[in-house]
Amino acid sequence: MSKEDNQFPAGFYWGGATASNQSEGAWQQDGKGETCTDHLTAGTKDIPRRFTKKIHPELVYPSHFAVDHYNQYENDIKLLAEMGFKMYRFSINWTRIFPNGDDEFPNQRGLDHYKKVINCCRKYNIEPLITMFHYEFPYHLTEKWNGWQDRRTIDCFVKYTTTIMTEYQDLVKYWLTFNEINTPLMGAGITISLGMNPETEDLSFGNANEINGAEATKIVNGIHNQFLASARTVIEGRKINPNFQFGCMIASNVVYPYSCKPDDVMAAWQQQQTTNYYCGDVMIRGTYASFTKSYLKKLNATLDIQSDDEKILKEGHTDFYSFSYYMSGCATTDMAILNQNKNIFSTAKNPYLEASEWGWQIDPEGLRYYLNETYNRYQVPMIIVENGLGAKDRLIDGTVHDEYRIDYLRKHIESIHKAIEDGVEVMGYLMWGCIDLTSNSTGEMSKRYGFIYVDMNDKGEGTLARYKKDSFYWYQKLIKTNGTDLT
Numbered sequence: 362m363s364k365e366d367n368q369f370p371a372g373f374y375w376g377g378a379t380a381s382n383q384s385e386g387a388w389q390q391d392g393k394g395e396t397c398t399d400h401l402t403a404g405t406k407d408i409p410r411r412f413t414k415k416i417h418p419e420l421v422y423p424s425h426f427a428v429d430h431y432n433q434y435e436n437d438i439k440l441l442a443e444m445g446f447k448m449y450r451f452s453i454n455w456t457r458i459f460p461n462g463d464d465e466f467p468n469q470r471g472l473d474h475y476k477k478v479i480n481c482c483r484k485y486n487i488e489p490l491i492t493m494f495h496y497e498f499p500y501h502l503t504e505k506w507n508g509w510q511d512r513r514t515i516d517c518f519v520k521y522t523t524t525i526m527t528e529y530q531d532l533v534k535y536w537l538t539f540n541e542i543n544t545p546l547m548g549a550g551i552t553i554s555l556g557m558n559p560e561t562e563d564l565s566f567g568n569a570n571e572i573n574g575a576e577a578t579k580i581v582n583g584i585h586n587q588f589l590a591s592a593r594t595v596i597e598g599r600k601i602n603p604n605f606q607f608g609c610m611i612a613s614n615v616v617y618p619y620s621c622k623p624d625d626v627m628a629a630w631q632q633q634q635t636t637n638y639y640c641g642d643v644m645i646r647g648t649y650a651s652f653t654k655s656y657l658k659k660l661n662a663t664l665d666i667q668s669d670d671e672k673i674l675k676e677g678h679t680d681f682y683s684f685s686y687y688m689s690g691c692a693t694t695d696m697a698i699l700n701q702n703k704n705i706f707s708t709a710k711n712p713y714l715e716a717s718e719w720g721w722q723i724d725p726e727g728l729r730y731y732l733n734e735t736y737n738r739y740q741v742p743m744i745i746v747e748n749g750l751g752a753k754d755r756l757i758d759g760t761v762h763d764e765y766r767i768d769y770l771r772k773h774i775e776s777i778h779k780a781i782e783d784g785v786e787v788m789g790y791l792m793w794g795c796i797d798l799t800s801n802s803t804g805e806m807s808k809r810y811g812f813i814y815v816d817m818n819d820k821g822e823g824t825l826a827r828y829k830k831d832s833f834y835w836y837q838k839l840i841k842t843n844g845t846d847l848t
């Protein structure tokens with residue numbers, strides 16, 4: 362691609378993303394309460410993370426230490442600024458503001474902390490993008506009401522979001538209400554996202570086809586309550602500052618038919634509808650998709666829609682579409698193929714694609730496809746808020762030669778450029794885990810994404826020193842040239 366061809370729109374938001382529970386550590390500092398994620402042990406690719414009701418000192422809980430971003434944010438944001446970041450996405454941890462989720466008054470130390478973080482971004486002309494909920498559910502509300510199963514959780518969430526929107530009304534413009542709101546429908550996040558049934562949590566995904574009956578009813582109603590909480594947040598937010606912009610956040614699921622057999626084509630189409638559009642439609646259009654009835658029937662689930670719900674959803678829809686993109690998969694009705702080749706999102710492996718060390722199949726073309734597909738449906742600005750390669754890095758002489766990561770990012774960014782040429786309105790690109798952090802699915806520190814290496818191992822041991830990888834300088838150059846120099 363020649364340099365002239367590779368122009369990104371002026372004002373394009375280049376940057377990166379993190380989440381409180383995976384980067385901050387300091388899990389009990391300054392009056393923070395416990396989240397469900399604080400109860401998850403570390404796992405590996407083959408050993409699932411476990412939820413423990415009690416915290417056992419001999420076990421490893423990654424969120425307790427992470428990379429100490431809570432105390433090191435100033436230096437970290439300075440490094441992001443050195444790369445030329447235009448936007449930084451991070452989450453506010455609900456339990457730093459309301460430690461139990463249902464407290465009468467907010468925790469001032471939590472509010473002060475995030476004000477400092479936001480001001481630090483502003484100092485470097487970095488636009489903050491705040492995720493209000495990124496798998497940081499107050500454990501107290503899990504014990505009290507089984508999380509999002511209970512409608513009273515909606516009021517608690519709206520109180521929390523109204524508090525932070527009021528507090529930061531002149532400092533923040535862009536907000537995401539719920540991270541990857543659709544993951545429970547893909548078989549993960551029942552505890553960390555919905556705050557339900559801790560003992561059954563399985564973050565290895567892959568069991569979406571088994572969700573049915575009473576379990577499915579709980580999930581669809583839990584998500585419905587999150588839809589309402591999001592919509593009410595948007596409605597309240599617009600009163601606080603009419604310039605606020607709200608985004609949905611969907612874990613994108615690109616599903617190809619495994620073969621051209623019509624059954625496979627239909628299976629792929631249906632999976633894309635139910636995993637992407639079921640939530641996307643409510644969040645962007647403010648209404649449930651037409652296929653909802655047949656989908657609920659298939660799940661044997663009943664959705665409890667009450668009198669004002671539809672009006673609230675309609676009024677509180679979000680303004681832009683954000684999503685994470687890591688991989689694609691294939692759909693087939695042939696259970697032998699599916700079970701033999703199962704991919705992370707209950708899909709079959711694509712024989713044409715390579716995979717990361719964790720089995721996530723790398724497919725830059727799928728990103729162009731997804732951007733086009735989704736934009737055609739919603740016609741609202743889109744932003745990629747997570748994308749990247751989790752890999753084992755080797756620190757040699759104070760740096761990491763991560764050409765594999767540069768190669769991954771380059772191909773995905775080229776694909777975004779093609780989508781822009783196709784006519785898709787793309788606001789920005791935020792690389793996931795711009796500074797190394799703990800993995801969500803496995804809890805490992807050794808699954809690294811960052812431009813910045815952090816000296817910390819899977820057990821939480823290390824100096825926490827930060828080192829710039831080769832990709833750091835590559836991204837710096839790319840931002841400086843607004844995407845024209847991808848070499």
Ligand code: BGP
Binds near residue numbers: 541685751793800
């Ligand atoms: C998304 C989550 C992130 C992040 C990312 C990478 O699902 O929103 O929190 O962790 O996936 O996944 P992992 O950390 O498992 O490699």
